[in-house]
Amino acid sequence: MNKSFVSADDVAKRAGVSRSAVSRTFTPGASVSEETRQRVMEAADALGYHVNQLARGLMRSESGIVCLVVSEMDTPYRARLVRALTHELQTAGKIAMLINTDRSDGSVDGALRQTLHYRADASILLSGLPDKAITRLCLNSGQRIVLINRDDDIEGPFRINLDDGQAARVAVSAFLRAGCRRLAFANSDVGTPSLMARERGFIAAAAEFGLEVMVVRHGNTVYESGRKIAQTLFTEPKRPDAVFCVNDLMALGLMDGAKHDFGLHIPEDLCVVGFDDIEQSAWTSYSLTTFSQPVDEIVKSSVAWLQSEATTGGVRSVSLHAPLIWRKTIRHKSVGA
Amino acid sequence: MNKSFVSADDVAKRAGVSRSAVSRTFTPGASVSEETRQRVMEAADALGYHVNQLARGLMRSESGIVCLVVSEMDTPYRARLVRALTHELQTAGKIAMLINTDRSDGSVDGALRQTLHYRADASILLSGLPDKAITRLCLNSGQRIVLINRDDDIEGPFRINLDDGQAARVAVSAFLRAGCRRLAFANSDVGTPSLMARERGFIAAAAEFGLEVMVVRHGNTVYESGRKIAQTLFTEPKRPDAVFCVNDLMALGLMDGAKHDFGLHIPEDLCVVGFDDIEQSAWTSYSLTTFSQPVDEIVKSSVAWLQSEATTGGVRSVSLHAPLIWRKTIRHKSVGA
């Protein structure tokens, strides 16, 4: 009664076997006779025994813990990714530790240090760029690292990225086909690699057609910033007729600004394309045409890489395709032409 | 080089002290002279030493792990709660394990079993109702349990709830003041206690004024269900002029249905109130008047209770107030009267 957790010893005593037998019963692939296994299982059930993963992690090299390092995790896209990741990890027999890097102090570096405290097998970073020293520390400790959508030149982690440049190119040609000529790009000033890749790609693709792009960067990558950008963009003398927003949240904010503050009609007066394909983009009030994040593929390939044996060599980086989901914010034919 | 993790032994050797000294250096409140502490710290930094929390959790009664049991965690309200919880837990020196109960097999019970595997100090349940046997098992193992918004009669866990009934009452009187007389209630058929409490409260409050309520329940507590309910509600011969939606997502779906499928104007033709005050409700396209989940209070009181010493006696339940946030989906004066 007093002893809160029941240990393998207790089970062994009750089943009349050695503690090793108990351990082996719960270790897949170990050598136990069917009879003793039965006896052990029975005793374990009766006592409510669970193997202590902490202790197991102490012996084995693997703890079964995978850390997810995330900031602003209530953002629709991030939340979806976290949900999918935890699910996939669980079906792979691992468990997710969630590290919130919202606060400014130390942030990502501190988070990675935490992952070491708990001897995580791996860390998956959805936000922030870790210091190289810390990254190396993790790698040296035998930890695996996955970077999602944050390409950089660190050697060692597995990197998953989207073909942002290609997507930007598709956006430009979609706009052109719709008869748009005054292109704009709405970005935050966060400056994450993937966001900047979209910006560069868009500008480059437009340049191929001899078009310049109005670029506006503002605040965080959120709805409010989109609204704000609408204010500056649509008071310009030459109001753009097409905006590629670096992310859906900003696109939705920009659309609301365009509609309610400027009375613009979408897609007649203005075409908009976003990125992420969050749930809200499909809502009737928006019906945003946007690039879809291949969340399932991202998750599958992350977890698959974590499972893979080869720690050296092998693939170190994957680039996935983000298809354009056609809804109603790009008109199909040129207007007035 | 080969040895991946550096242990306290290594540090001790390098600093020329015993392993106990190292341990004590990293244990707040232990007795170490300032001189040895310095030496140890120096050696630890040089080697990149971190206390192994798994091993520490083995000795101490506390592992520092708190499990969050959630399903559909990409739902805006859930995501916000998870974000706030992880943040608060981290500042309290604890770490969050995230258990996803989306899949049907075993679900919550299996999740709680997982929490035992990792010797979690506590579990916070945001979704699902655990089997009583499992709950008891957790409690017997010295684990603390917090139930958020899922009141039931289980003895032992700490329960946080909102005054759903009171909120429903406020909604009714707000509708009446706006001149609405044909009230409706939009619910999912999930049947969670708090959702049902809102329904009962709304019906009861309406009855006090001699009004009947059209209740529609459909599917899950999501946007799509709201749209579906709009279909059934606004094709009725006596179309309601006020709808209390059990949750914001459903309210937004219902509004989109009302506007785009039936051309209704809000709040002139129809008043709507939601619950949760998710970010999207403040978006210009919706401006939903809704009850605000006191997320900060929920989180603070949860974590505070986890920290509190008294395991027996003390408060076992808290009821928080959800204030009505006035936006634009309830008109201020009666129309046409």
Add this chain to the structure above:
DNA sequence: CGCCTTTTTGCAAGCGTGTGCAAAAGTTTC
């Protein structure tokens, strides 16, 4: 300096588990 009190330190015994190794038990073959 001797005695007493306080602080610091090392020893060793745990915590609950996995696993190599050798002994024991069981199985096959002649």
Add this chain to the structure above:
DNA sequence: GAAACTTTTGCACACGCTTGCAAAAAGGCG
């Protein structure tokens, strides 16, 4: 039935840490 083999089992050590206990060191006081 003995020999050769395979399977099962228990012992004991390891994992990395905390902590009670007693010895050692340091400090205080007459």
